[in-house]
Amino acid sequence: MIYYPEYLQPKTLEELFKELPKNKKIYYLAGGTDLLNYLRDELVDKKNSCFVDLSKIKELVFINETNKNIEIGSMVSFNILQENNLVKKHFPAITSMCKTFSTPIISNRATIGGNIANASPSGDSLPVLYTLNTKIEIKNFSQTRIEDIDKIFVGPKKTNFKNGDLITKLIIPKQVLQKGFSIIGIFKKVGGRKSHIISKASIAISAISKSDYIKKINVAVGAVAPTVLKINTISEILNNKKLNKKLVKDSVEEIKKVISPIDDFRSTANYRKEVVSSLFLESISELFKFNFYD
Numbered sequence: 001m002i003y004y005p006e007y008l009q010p011k012t013l014e015e016l017f018k019e020l021p022k023n024k025k026i027y028y029l030a031g032g033t034d035l036l037n038y039l040r041d042e043l044v045d046k047k048n049s050c051f052v053d054l055s056k057i058k059e060l061v062f063i064n065e066t067n068k069n070i071e072i073g074s075m076v077s078f079n080i081l082q083e084n085n086l087v088k089k090h091f092p093a094i095t096s097m098c099k100t101f102s103t104p105i106i107s108n109r110a111t112i113g114g115n116i117a118n119a120s121p122s123g124d125s126l127p128v129l130y131t132l133n134t135k136i137e138i139k140n141f142s143q144t145r146i147e148d149i150d151k152i153f154v155g156p157k158k159t160n161f162k163n164g165d166l167i168t169k170l171i172i173p174k175q176v177l178q179k180g181f182s183i184i185g186i187f188k189k190v191g192g193r194k195s196h197i198i199s200k201a202s203i204a205i206s207a208i209s210k211s212d213y214i215k216k217i218n219v220a221v222g223a224v225a226p227t228v229l230k231i232n233t234i235s236e237i238l239n240n241k242k243l244n245k246k247l248v249k250d251s252v253e254e255i256k257k258v259i260s261p262i263d264d265f266r267s268t269a270n271y272r273k274e275v276v277s278s279l280f281l282e283s284i285s286e287l288f289k290f291n292f293y294d
């Protein structure tokens with residue numbers, strides 16, 4: 001007997017939560033670039049599942065500016081994100097990440113909400129969103145809650161989501177910039193090959209700076225621990241400082257310290273530490289237009 005998951009294609013959020021079955025495992029179908037792999041790998045109990053196709057819900061596709069935030073609908077795809085001027089202006093690290101996200105074909109389908117819900121420590125958007133102190137709006141039937149992005153992941157591919165939880169939008173605070181300061185940001189990753197790269201290690205940096213003076217900096221690393229890590233101690237080292245080689249060296253040491261205990265990747269821990277350190281040096285050199293390698 002062949003079973004197929006139940007399939008729904010609501011046109012509004014109201015319709016979605018009216019039709020959502022309570023007795024089945026819910027899979028939201030966004031771009032499908034991860035979900036179809038779950039099907040292929042037989043990770044879905046088809047008989048007891050319901051696929052809810054989000055592609056007709058226009059309410060989930062937007063990028064808006066409010067007084068304090070930029071809000072991004074969960075069904076925004078990576079190619080739309082890459083071209084968006086609000087994103088370019090306020091969050092250069094996101095634009096940087098989109099440029100290296102997979103291929104144009106995948107970027108055209110893959111959504112930011114799917115990347116978050118997939119909860120892979122190598123998901124490219126995650127370190128960037130950590131550096132931007134992103135909040136996630138989640139709806140389930142009549143309930144809405146807002147969570148900090150770093151609170152929703154409990155392990156590789158695991159979130160604290162309950163069945164039916166739907167990411168509706170990302171809320172990213174805009175930075176208030178004093179005269180002469182600007183927001184800078186970058187994302188870099190290393191993978192096993194040059195195209196279709198899933199990260200083996202990645203880094204995101206977002207900062208407010210004026211020339212080589214750092215007012216505020218956030219650094220997060222991906223794919224080197226069960227969940228993405230924001231390294232707050234680097235902010236403590238570099239915030240309100242004029243950047244110099246000693247501070248960069250201290251930051252590299254800190255990265256090595258923080259990412260060292262990786263249970264599942266023991267054999268590659270040293271390699272990953274070196275790679276992330278190099279990614280940090282490369283990123284900071286590029287952002288501040290000075291070679292910190294020597």
Ligand SMILES: Cc1cc2nc3c(=O)[nH]c(=O)nc-3n(C[C@H](O)[C@H](O)[C@H](O)COP(=O)(O)OP(=O)(O)OC[C@H]3O[C@@H](n4cnc5c(N)ncnc54)[C@H](O)[C@@H]3O)c2cc1C
Binds near residue numbers: 103
């Ligand atoms: C060839 C290829 C290359 C890739 N390259 C990259 C890469 O460079 N970088 C990278 O990070 N990833 C990459 N990926 C992985 C994938 O494309 C991304 O994780 C993508 O962002 C997933 O989004 P989606 O819209 O396709 O999600 P789907 O596949 O539709 O969904 C993924 C999971 O999230 C859930 N979900 C989706 N939307 C929501 C929502 N709004 N609320 C709650 N749950 C939801 C689904 O139910 C499912 O469990 C690649 C995949 C492939 C096949």
